[in-house]
Amino acid sequence: MPWTAVFCPALAYARAMPELPEVETTRRKIEPLLRGKVIERLAHDAPHKYPNTHLAHGKRVRALTRRGKYLLLHLAAADAAETQPHDLELIVHLGMTGGFRLEEGPHTRVTFELEGGERLYFNDPRRFGKVAAVSPGEYASMPTLAAMGPEPLSDDFTEAEFVQAAAGCGAVKVWLLSQKPVSGVGNIYADESLWLSKIHPAQTKLTADEASRLYHAVREVMHEAVERGGSSLGNGVGNYRQHDGEGGGYQTRHHAYGKTGQPCERCGTPIEKIVLGQRGTHFCPACQQVRKADS
DNA sequence: AATCATCCCTGAACGC
DNA sequence: TGCGTTCAGGGATGAT
Structure with a gap:
């Protein structure tokens, strides 16, 4: 591939698909490229597949978090005070083959047009990935995210609760x-x-x-x-x-x-x-x- | 309500 | 060699 990969699990590992570790690695890789930046536009030609992304236009990326295999970009008005909470979330799911790149490629699906002319490209050959803007915490359109269990490496993931639930699985x-x-x-x-x-x-x-x-x-x-x-x-x-x-x-x-x-x-x-x-x-x-x- | 099959996609691997 | 077929799978969705 002639273009530079920021992160594409499908390329990085012959058989790996993005699970929590790959998504977390992706988050860490793109965080310095996005945090604090204003998204001028999210360009794509599949409004049905990537709904409401226009709501992110003109907003600043406050933080990048991860929940399970979902990436969450916290967005707020470009001129909002630091202390104000974010008012929009851009959800990114890598699906099977999603990843970010610094250069456009044949499978670029969404172009992140940032302030100052910078670009970040969401690449996804098989189109299983998702990009969608929602109100913070409103995950009704994504039932799996809404019902997401605890993070495996957090204190919220307790042995007692897991053992109890597993008894009836x-x-x-x-x-x-x-x-x-x-x-x-x-x-x-x-x-x-x-x-x-x-x-x-x-x-x-x-x-x-x-x-x-x-x-x-x-x-x-x-x-x-x-x-x-x-x-x-x-x-x-x-x-x-x-x-x-x-x-x-x-x-x-x-x-x-x-x-x-x-x-x-x-x-x-x-x-x-x-x-x-x-x-x-x-x-x-x-x-x-x-x-x-x-x- | 919980469980199950289907569908979405396309590159890679496979088989003749 | 080359072309057609099969396979891979996260998660939404419709069906049972």
Whole structure:
């Protein structure tokens, strides 16, 4: 690709899609480019796909936050006092292939035209990403965001509540992907967390011990991934290409996801792939067995 | 109300 | 080699 990538998970990692760690890394990368800047215009030709973005015109970016896999740009009038709260939020979801770039490309979907002529391009080949302006906290148009569970690395994510909720869950992987028990877990990290905690992805009604193991696995997997994403922040914008190569030190090291047929790193049994909740699901049939139904 | 299938998209991988 | 087919999936939506 001739143009510079600010961040595009799909390019940075051959098989990775943007989950919480990738979104957090994106947030950190674009924060210095956007914070404090006035958005003169958000240019695109898909008003239905990117609704109400015109409301952001002329507003200043106060802060960039993240909730699960959603990026939230806090916007306020350009001349508003610092102490005044933001009055608009621009929601960005990277979908499967969304990412920001410094140069326009064939898959540029939304152009952020900033004061002083600066540009930031939202790139999204498969168009699963979202950009939308809403009133602060009004997420009725985005039910998943509205019902978003606690951040996995925050104190709001408590073991006690997770264990209690898991006791009544359906297929545990589907439950994890719902974003309700915890936010930001996608297909890859769900498989990895379940492998780490030795729980079958189709297991229902987790015991306290299982739920506890899963709780700590989710935190560990997410923490590690955020750290790894963060490890390249010092390289400067546009250096993600170095991650493409085979020998990249930051390459995601999965244990289950995408390892179909390869020996489990714990026991040597070939990893199996099934479909669960319409998602490819990888697990070790020996380490991760469905618990015999009790009661 | 909760669960499930369908749809949106297009590049990459696959198969003949 | 080349072309047609299949696959990947987050989340909204409609259906059950």
